[in-house]
Amino acid sequence: MSVLSLEKVTLRYAASDSRAAPVLASIDLKIARDEFVVVIGRSGSGKTSLLNLAAGFVAASSGQVCVDGRPVAGPGADRAVVFQDDALYPWLTALDNVAFPLHLRGVARPERLERARSLLNRVGLPDAADRHVWELSGGMRQRVGIARALASDPKFLLMDEPLGALDALTRSRMQGFLLDVWQKSGVGALLITHSIEEALLLATRIIVLAPNPGRIASEIATTFGRDLLTGVSLAEIRSPPAFRRLHDELTALIHAEDEGIAA
Amino acid sequence: MSLSIESAPSTTHQPRGIVEQPERGTTRSPLPLAWISLATIVALLALWSLASSYGLVSALFLPSPLAVYKALQSLAVTGFVDATLAQHVGASLLRIFGALAVAILLGVPGGIAIGTSRLGKGILDPIVEFLRPLPPLAYLPLVIIWLGIGEASKIAVIALAMLPPIILSTATGVKSTSSDHINAARAFGASRLQVLRHVILPSALPSVLTGTRIALGAGWSTLVAAELVAATRGLGFMIQSAAQFLVTDVVIAGIVVIAAVAFVFEITARLLERWLVPWATRR
Numbered sequence: 001m002s003v004l005s006l007e008k009v010t011l012r013y014a015a016s017d018s019r020a021a022p023v024l025a026s027i028d029l030k031i032a033r034d035e036f037v038v039v040i041g042r043s044g045s046g047k048t049s050l051l052n053l054a055a056g057f058v059a060a061s062s063g064q065v066c067v068d069g070r071p072v073a074g075p076g077a078d079r080a081v082v083f084q085d086d087a088l089y090p091w092l093t094a095l096d097n098v099a100f101p102l103h104l105r106g107v108a109r110p111e112r113l114e115r116a117r118s119l120l121n122r123v124g125l126p127d128a129a130d131r132h133v134w135e136l137s138g139g140m141r142q143r144v145g146i147a148r149a150l151a152s153d154p155k156f157l158l159m160d161e162p163l164g165a166l167d168a169l170t171r172s173r174m175q176g177f178l179l180d181v182w183q184k185s186g187v188g189a190l191l192i193t194h195s196i197e198e199a200l201l202l203a204t205r206i207i208v209l210a211p212n213p214g215r216i217a218s219e220i221a222t223t224f225g226r227d228l229l230t231g232v233s234l235a236e237i238r239s240p241p242a243f244r245r246l247h248d249e250l251t252a253l254i255h256a257e258d259e260g261i262a263a
Numbered sequence: 264m265s266l267s268i269e270s271a272p273s274t275t276h277q278p279r280g281i282v283e284q285p286e287r288g289t290t291r292s293p294l295p296l297a298w299i300s301l302a303t304i305v306a307l308l309a310l311w312s313l314a315s316s317y318g319l320v321s322a323l324f325l326p327s328p329l330a331v332y333k334a335l336q337s338l339a340v341t342g343f344v345d346a347t348l349a350q351h352v353g354a355s356l357l358r359i360f361g362a363l364a365v366a367i368l369l370g371v372p373g374g375i376a377i378g379t380s381r382l383g384k385g386i387l388d389p390i391v392e393f394l395r396p397l398p399p400l401a402y403l404p405l406v407i408i409w410l411g412i413g414e415a416s417k418i419a420v421i422a423l424a425m426l427p428p429i430i431l432s433t434a435t436g437v438k439s440t441s442s443d444h445i446n447a448a449r450a451f452g453a454s455r456l457q458v459l460r461h462v463i464l465p466s467a468l469p470s471v472l473t474g475t476r477i478a479l480g481a482g483w484s485t486l487v488a489a490e491l492v493a494a495t496r497g498l499g500f501m502i503q504s505a506a507q508f509l510v511t512d513v514v515i516a517g518i519v520v521i522a523a524v525a526f527v528f529e530i531t532a533r534l535l536e537r538w539l540v541p542w543a544t545r546r
Contacts, residue, residue: 055446055450056449056450057446057449057450074449075446075449075450075452076450076452077450077451077452079450080450080451081446081447081450083443083446083447085441085443087441087443087444087446087447089444089462089465089466090542091465091466091468091540091542100448100451100461101451101452103461104448104451104452104453104457104461105452132541132542133542134542148447152450152451152452
């Protein structure tokens with residue numbers, strides 16, 4: 001079982017100035033391949049920095065990021081990234097976008113297009129293959145982005161608020177979709193979000209980040225996502241006291257940090 | 264959980280607005296812009312005809328539109344100073360596109376160097392900034408001393424005028440590449456060269472095309488100057504020699520042809536943009 005781990009990771013953007021407050025301080029986090037880890041926290045708590053570290057876009061000031069115990073030096077195909085602003089290439093069709101990671105790897109065109117086509121089927125967009133990015137709705141774009149991320153056959157899927165720009169209805173549909181993709185593809189997922197409900201619905205484990213410096217304030221295991229996968233309706237999942245209690249608890253945790261800042 | 268497909272952005276709901284206002288009998292649709300422009304051109308031509316037919320201005324200074332039209336005809340058939348209009352235009356176009364090829368071959372890599380590397384920026388910035396404000400006429404004599412009075416010096420001068428816009432817009436395009444686009448490719452394991460080839464270049468293409476369009480304009484205005492010296496063919500040369508013999512109708516005909524060719528360039532460049540980089544205006 002593959003594991004993505006951050007070990008005692010600290011990140012300072014002003015690398016030369018060791019007195020500057022770190023963006024993230026001493027983060028220890030392990031993500032196994034069967035986990036769906038959701039990171040939540042208020043703005044400025046370093047959520048996106050955490051993802052950038054895990055992806056290898058930025059290097060840790062101290063500590064290390066490892067995959068299966070081996071330190072990683074930069075981005076790699078074992079950790080695919082889904083961006084908030086889909087980051088699809090507008091000069092490529094949906095199909096060519098999905099095939100792009102295979103293209104980079106030198107897979108021959110007929111083969112990569114065939115694999116891309118089956119990935120588009122898997123995300124429910126069999127008819128979007130030849131459409132241009134600008135012809136797709138926000139939700140469709142994110143599906144293409146996820147198909148593209150899966151094309152590189154990653155061990156981990158890192159998602160930076162992928163549903164943040166979507167309308168509420170599409171968003172709730174996409175949450176079910178994300179769970180489904182996660183379960184069927186067998187990747188470890190790391191998702192950044194602002195939404196407490198989204199965290200509760202998707203996560204097997206919720207990480208609450210506190211700001212100044214960014215650190216893990218709390219870790220909570222949840223199972224509501226598994227219920228959603230087995231076909232229990234959203235309303236039924238939301239109604240039990242356990243869900244609401246956890247929702248309140250998380251709200252309080254994030255809110256407490258707010259007051260801490262004000263004081 | 265069913266995974267239904269999002270519907271594509273639909274156009275079934277017409278936006279409410281002016282379109283849906285009930286039509287009244289007296290509603291006048293606004294005059295199309297093209298008509299206004301056309302009317303302006305017709306009015307100017309009419310004024311020009313009147314001025315010359317009533318002898319307000321001597322035909323030596325301002326020949327009538329008809330005379331210019333006849334000059335154009337005779338230019339096309341018998342030509343002027345040993346070459347037909349087509350040959351003059353051909354000679355000029357050859358210089359323009361020769362220079363454009365040189366400017367693109369040097370300017371695009373130059374712009375990429377400025378946009379992607381500190382060293383490249385450090386080296387090329389002062390050169391571009393030195394060249395950019397210089398009027399081509401200022402360095403034309405020097406280029407002639409260096410390269411002689413043949414085609415090489417003409418193409419070199421035009422290319423020098425075209426270089427700064429191409430380099431600068433390429434650099435701008437390269438620098439404006441979305442960092443998400445680059446990071447996505449890096450996360451898929453792209454090498455630096457692959458990022459350049461598959462992400463930075465296509466993303467800079469709209470800007471390169473804009474630069475090329477600006478460069479064509481700059482080149483076209485430099486052309487006439489370059490052809491004033493020791494040319495035997497070309498639109499600039501044709502105008503210049505006609506002016507020396509006070510053949511004003513040929514001078515005006517030459518100006519009209521230059522304007523027409525420039526207009527065709529502009530239209531072609533826009534069509535090319537729509538065809539090559541349709542996403543640039545859509546995102």
